[in-house]
Amino acid sequence: MAPILDIKNLKKNYGSTEILKDINVSIEPGDFLVLVGPSGCGKSTLLNCIAGLEPITGGSISIAGQDMTEVSPKDRNIAMVFQSYALYPTMSVAKNITFGMKVRGVDQATQDKKLQEVAAQLQIEQLLNRRPGQLSGGQRQRVAMGRALVRDPALFLFDEPLSNLDAKLRVEMRTEIKKLHQNLNASMVYVTHDQIEAMTLATKIVVMKGGVIQQIGSPAEIYNRPANLFVADFMGSPAMNLIPAKTRANGGATEIVIDRPAAEPLVLKDTQNANLPADVILGLRPEDIAEAGYRSGDNVQTADCMVEMVEPAGADTYVVSHLGGKQVTARLHAETTATPGAALPMAFDLSKVSYFAPETGARLN
Template sequence: MAPILEINNLYKNYGATEVLKDINVSIDKGEFLVLVGPSGCGKSTLLNCIAGLEPISGGTLRIDGHDMTHVSPKDRDIAMVFQSYALYPTMSVAKNITFGMKVRGVDPETQKSKLAEVARQLQIEPFLNRRPGQLSGGQRQRVAMGRALVRDPKLFLFDEPLSNLDAKLRVEMRTEIKTLHHKLGASMVYVTHDQIEAMTLATKIVVMKGGIIQQIGSPSEIYNRPANLFVADFMGSPAMNLIPAKTQTGSGGTMIEIQRPDLEPIRLTDPRARGLPEDIILGLRPEDISEPGFRVGELVQEAPCKVEIVEPAGADTYVQTRLGGKPLTARLHSETEAAPGTVHNLAFDLAKVSYFEPESGKRIN
């Protein structure tokens, strides 16, 4: 079966400025693809190329096996949900949702049944006779989603649809979108700069920077095995700790040495470090640095660290120390006795470590 979306060697230029560079990505029917990256990385431009709103400068784009590279947006069988809702202010909610069907000549009975079905799914039945100005931001976003859902397209495209909502509503809408995806089995492409949204919604993530794809993978692959320093730093909250270190090989094997102020260097033993270059960047997530006894395993090793900052966060407490000249964050339990200015034992789970080359930033283990 052909992928529902297949992009090969796609380039996009504005004059002499190249904004998308050799993009290759595909998704199967029913997948939820999230394009994520910082502002200006090209993710919205790529979505607009998929929609046909931006002509591409090179490469090919296929939807459900059909070449759509130069096909008009109206003939691509897609539905798009925008950040700005894009609702007609003088029309009721019901008319906003059914307007596209009316223009396409869908019969009134089908319009009515589809409206009822979508209104029930999105829980907007009480608002069908209201106008957009009488709705909250979350309700308007539901209407915009409803307008897309009645299309029953091959591909749904979402352009940062939650960015105008407050934090609590974003979480609620995120859950609704994920629930809809499971119910409908629809194929979706979703753009966001929020890596939490990407991790919670996606079945496949594309991380972008400077118009170039940095990594494609499942949320688990992206989080646990980042391909380079950019992905490691961008995906995760708090971000992965990235600490300059050196390897030292002796009769007892290979040691990893990390400098720190006011205390002797930390020396850790990891069998995977054999064969690594002398200078490395050691990556470890905050949740993989805990207090002694909390984690067990052959590669859990302890070291005393001087605490600089303590940040209570409800169920967790984030503790910051400094290793290799860089701040390091550990996620400890809420009852920790760690205090600023004290030396506190931390346990490092080396089974979860990622190693990177300092110069290229690429993952090496």
């Protein structure tokens, strides 16, 4: 089966400025692809290139097995949901949803049928006679999604559709979009700078920086095996702890030596990773640093750490220490007795460790 979207060697320049650099990515039918990265990384530009709203400088874009590189946006069989909703203020919700079908000459009976199906899916049946000015932000976003859904396109494109909503509504709408994807088995490309949205929605994530793809993978691959320091730091909340360290061989183990303020260096023994360079950046997620006694295994090392800060967060408590010249966050259980200024025995799960090269940022293990 041909990919529903296939982008090869795509380049986008504005004058002499390179915005997108040799982009290669493809998704299968039914995939939910999320483009994620900081502001200015090129993710929205890439989405606009897929939609045909931006001409590309080089490369090709195929949708459903057909080359769409030079095809007009209206002929690409896509539907787009914008950050700004882009609704007609003088039209009712029903007319906003059906307007595109009317322009394309779809008969009235089909328009009515599609409208009722989509309104039921999005739970907006009671809003069909209202105008956009009478709706909340979440309701407007549902209408914008409804307008896309009635098209039944080969590909849905979402450009940061939840960024104008408050935190609670974002979570609700994220769930709605996830349900839509599961129910429709639709192919979707979604742009966001919010890595939590990326992790919860995607079947495949593309992490971008400076117009370059840093890593492509499933949410689990991106989270557990980040390809470089940028991905490790960007994906995850709180972010992965990235601790400068030195290594030395000791029998069948590698000793990881980490400086500590006003104390002897912390020495951890890693029994699973050998042949590491002398200088590394050690990466551990906050949940892989636990209070001693709450984590066990062949490659779990325990050491006392001085607690600098304690941050209760409901079901979890975040405890901050200082190692290798960096603040290090551990995600502990809510009932921890950790106290600022006191030492706490901590268990480091080195079976989950990532190592990176300090010079290049590339993953080493």
